[in-house]
Amino acid sequence: MDLAYLIIAALLTLLVLAGFYLFWKSRRTLPEEPVPQEWIDILNERVRYFRELSPERKAVFAKRVQGFLERVTINGAKTSVSLTDKLFVAASAQIPLFGFPDWHYPNIDEVILHGDRFSRDFNPDSTNRNILGMVGNRELKRAMVLSKPALHQGFKEHTDGNVGVHEFAHLLDMSDGETDGSPDYYLEDGLAGPWMRLVQAEIRKIIRGQSLLDDYGATNEAEFFAVSTEFFFFRPEAMKEEHPKLFEMLEDIFKQDPTQHDPALAYREDHGS
Numbered sequence: 001m002d003l004a005y006l007i008i009a010a011l012l013t014l015l016v017l018a019g020f021y022l023f024w025k026s027r028r029t030l031p032e033e034p035v036p037q038e039w040i041d042i043l044n045e046r047v048r049y050f051r052e053l054s055p056e057r058k059a060v061f062a063k064r065v066q067g068f069l070e071r072v073t074i075n076g077a078k079t080s081v082s083l084t085d086k087l088f089v090a091a092s093a094q095i096p097l098f099g100f101p102d103w104h105y106p107n108i109d110e111v112i113l114h115g116d117r118f119s120r121d122f123n124p125d126s127t128n129r130n131i132l133g134m135v136g137n138r139e140l141k142r143a144m145v146l147s148k149p150a151l152h153q154g155f156k157e158h159t160d161g162n163v164g165v166h167e168f169a170h171l172l173d174m175s176d177g178e179t180d181g182s183p184d185y186y187l188e189d190g191l192a193g194p195w196m197r198l199v200q201a202e203i204r205k206i207i208r209g210q211s212l213l214d215d216y217g218a219t220n221e222a223e224f225f226a227v228s229t230e231f232f233f234f235r236p237e238a239m240k241e242e243h244p245k246l247f248e249m250l251e252d253i254f255k256q257d258p259t260q261h262d263p264a265l266a267y268r269e270d271h272g273s
């Protein structure tokens with residue numbers, strides 16, 4: 001009898017805990033409060049990707065930005081953090097994810113902004129202060145570091161690259177446990193082999209001076225993935241023209257066609273899914 005009571009009590013406790021967990025999880029993925037109008041105004045004014053979305057998709061993007069900022073803290077290392085800074089970080093995170101309805105980053109809790117470029121060991125006296133962004137090294141557990149001026153530069157009109165999107169591309173690549181230029185959770189069955197072969201061919205083009213991509217993309221496969229992701233989202237027409245196979249493959253990886261106004265919707269309509 002006592003044992004039966006114990007079992008019932010244990011089951012009830014489990015049920016209550018499961019209820020709390022589900023409630024907590026739903027709160028984590030979908031904030032209940034409306035997105036402040038000020039946020040929408042800043043995104044409209046400063047983030048071209050957002051500006052070109054349809055009104056319905058803007059609402060979805062803004063909600064995801066809000067969800068990201070609930071989960072991830074943005075701090076300044078001896079520098080202030082404005083609302084625009086936070087929105088730039090969250091937009092950088094959401095742009096590559098927007099083709100996936102429910103995906104969020106499982107591997108980050110904090111983004112630290114620096115007032116300038118920094119060195120690998122964050123020593124302000126170092127002569128090697130040339131880093132704009134960094135993520136995933138051993139000292140930086142579940143954190144990303146970005147140079148604030150570089151983050152802003154990435155959201156100016158007519159830019160080639162975006163350090164925020166670059167670092168979040170690394171995070172995506174890492175989400176399967178390996179930083180190898182192959183975002184395995186993103187790649188549909190059978191795409192990993194062709195993708196890595198294409199990466200090798202495109203790296204050779206950079207080395208021969210036959211690529212539009214920044215030379216830094218030839219550093220290794222992981223940097224190629226991050227550099228080509230930036231270019232795909234910020235110079236899509238040029239990539240489609242000059243590197244059509246690469247463009248097509250990245251379209252299939254991200255499920256977006258950034259040559260269109262609403263990239264994720266355009267991809268879905270084109271590919272009938």
Ligand SMILES: [Zn+2]
Nearest residue numbers: 166170223226
């Ligand atoms: Zn990188």
